[in-house]
Amino acid sequence: MKKSKNALVILAGGQGKRFNNKLPKQFNEINGENLIDFFLNRIDINIFDTIAIVTKKSYQKKTKNLKIKYPFLNFLNVEAGKNRQLSSLNALKKLNTFKPDNVLIHDAARPFSSNKLVTKIIRALNKNQSAIPYISSPDKKIISKKEFNKPIKLIQTPQGFKFNLIYNAHLNTKIVNAKDDSVLIPIENLNFIKGEKLNIKITYPEDFNYFKLFVRPVYKSGIGYDIHQIDTKTKKGLKLCGVKINFNKLVGHSDADVGLHAICDSIFGALSMKDIGYYFSNKDPKWKNKNSEFFLKFARDKLKENSFYISNLDINFIAEKPNISKYRKEMILKLSLLLKIPKNIISIKATTNEKIGFIGDGLGIAAESIVQITDEKLY
Ligand code: ZN
Numbered sequence: 001m002k003k004s005k006n007a008l009v010i011l012a013g014g015q016g017k018r019f020n021n022k023l024p025k026q027f028n029e030i031n032g033e034n035l036i037d038f039f040l041n042r043i044d045i046n047i048f049d050t051i052a053i054v055t056k057k058s059y060q061k062k063t064k065n066l067k068i069k070y071p072f073l074n075f076l077n078v079e080a081g082k083n084r085q086l087s088s089l090n091a092l093k094k095l096n097t098f099k100p101d102n103v104l105i106h107d108a109a110r111p112f113s114s115n116k117l118v119t120k121i122i123r124a125l126n127k128n129q130s131a132i133p134y135i136s137s138p139d140k141k142i143i144s145k146k147e148f149n150k151p152i153k154l155i156q157t158p159q160g161f162k163f164n165l166i167y168n169a170h171l172n173t174k175i176v177n178a179k180d181d182s183v184l185i186p187i188e189n190l191n192f193i194k195g196e197k198l199n200i201k202i203t204y205p206e207d208f209n210y211f212k213l214f215v216r217p218v219y220k221s222g223i224g225y226d227i228h229q230i231d232t233k234t235k236k237g238l239k240l241c242g243v244k245i246n247f248n249k250l251v252g253h254s255d256a257d258v259g260l261h262a263i264c265d266s267i268f269g270a271l272s273m274k275d276i277g278y279y280f281s282n283k284d285p286k287w288k289n290k291n292s293e294f295f296l297k298f299a300r301d302k303l304k305e306n307s308f309y310i311s312n313l314d315i316n317f318i319a320e321k322p323n324i325s326k327y328r329k330e331m332i333l334k335l336s337l338l339l340k341i342p343k344n345i346i347s348i349k350a351t352t353n354e355k356i357g358f359i360g361d362g363l364g365i366a367a368e369s370i371v372q373i374t375d376e377k378l379y
Contacts, residue, residue: 004074004100006122007050007163009091010036012059012108013080025202026108027062030211035202036063038111038211040070043118050074050098052091074098085178089170096167101125103166105181106158112214113158113199121160124193131160132182133195155180156195217376219311222269226261226276227359227366228252240317240324240365241331241348242293242338247322250365253282257292258367259315259331264292266313266369267299271306293338300339308373310341317350319365324350342379 012026012035026035033041036053045051051073053063060077067075076094081087088105095103102125104118117133124131137152159181169184178184200210228250231237237249241259250256264276280287280295303310313335317324328348336343353359359366 004050004098006048007095007100007103008048009052009105010108012055013087035108035111043115052076052078054078054080054087054091056080083177092167100163103163104158104160109202125160128191129162129165130191131193132190134192135195156199217374219374220270221372222266224262224265224369226258228256228258229364242334243327243330254287254290255292260292260296262367262369264295264299266371270373309378311374312345312372314347314370316368320352320362
């Protein structure tokens with residue numbers, strides 16, 4: 001068997017009594033990643049050649065996809081012991097076949113340890129027998145008068161050891177039910193390194209809120225532009241953003257709502273889809289005189305299907321006439337109802353073309369739309 005250089009043990013055998021949940025917390029998923037995935041997906045896995053995941057037998061199937069994900073690794077499923085110390089020992093016994101130089105022992109409940117910390121521990125093991133991360137707590141604990149005002153040192157994982165050191169410590173210790181591996185080694189022989197404040201332990205259900213600090217929302221934006229000719233023979237029938245306006249109507253295959261068409265295209269753009277003409281061809285008799293609200297609802301459904309929310313919608317009309325500002329409020333209300341979004345994220349603006357070109361001659365109306373969408377649930 002090939003000798004291993006760096007091995008990683010992830011202890012995921014706990015049931016989490018403080019978690020009042022049937023599923024152990026380490027298997028709870030955030031955006032499709034459980035706590036083990038979350039940690040492994042954010043570190044440079046190539047540092048390790050062997051990974052041992054310690055779980056209760058009934059949860060081993062939950063870690064099976066890791067083997068598929070990291071096929072180049074020696075991947076070991078280890079059965080959890082009666083307590084953390086025995087779980088750790090079970091993993092080390094299995095790893096002993098690979099004779100690794102270094103081993104990092106990590107609690108699955110600390111998914112936020114960074115790649116920086118992991119590499120720092122590995123580097124420290126080049127010169128030291130161990131590398132134990134800690135942070136100093138600003139809280140003080142009074143143990144004795146002498147210790148008064150001494151900052152508390154909080155020990156974290158992953159803890160790095162020369163394999164033989166920790167394996168022998170486990171085999172020879174008189175300690176039972178140790179809360180972490182470093183306590184099996186005399187404190188004066190340990191090498192402490194600076195840990196990370198954000199490397200917190202997920203203990204209570206509300207601790208899952210910390211994921212919000214790490215999982216940033218995705219923002220995307222899209223642009224839309226449309227223009228239609230004014231039917232100068234008519235006197236009424238104009239519709240902009242679903243609002244009827246007493247003015248000459250626009251020429252088009254559908255109801256020619258230039259505002260809604262621009263908005264649809266901006267949403268399609270933000271979702272990396274094709275343009276409105278692709279979904280609603282102006283050659284298809286099905287869309288003849290169609291109410292454009294139908295197209296907007298289609299775009300709204302696409303947002304929903306992709307779990308995106310509009311965070312801002314900015315529409316600009318370019319027209320010599322009519323005076324659009326008079327209808328601004330009504331349009332915002334209409335769009336808010338159609339798209340099911342708050343009114344305060346919609347802006348309707350208008351400008352003339354300063355009597356230049358065919359818009360300036362009053363022959364057409366154009367609309368531009370810019371939309372920003374996010375996968376963060378906003379409303
Ligand atoms: Zn159009």
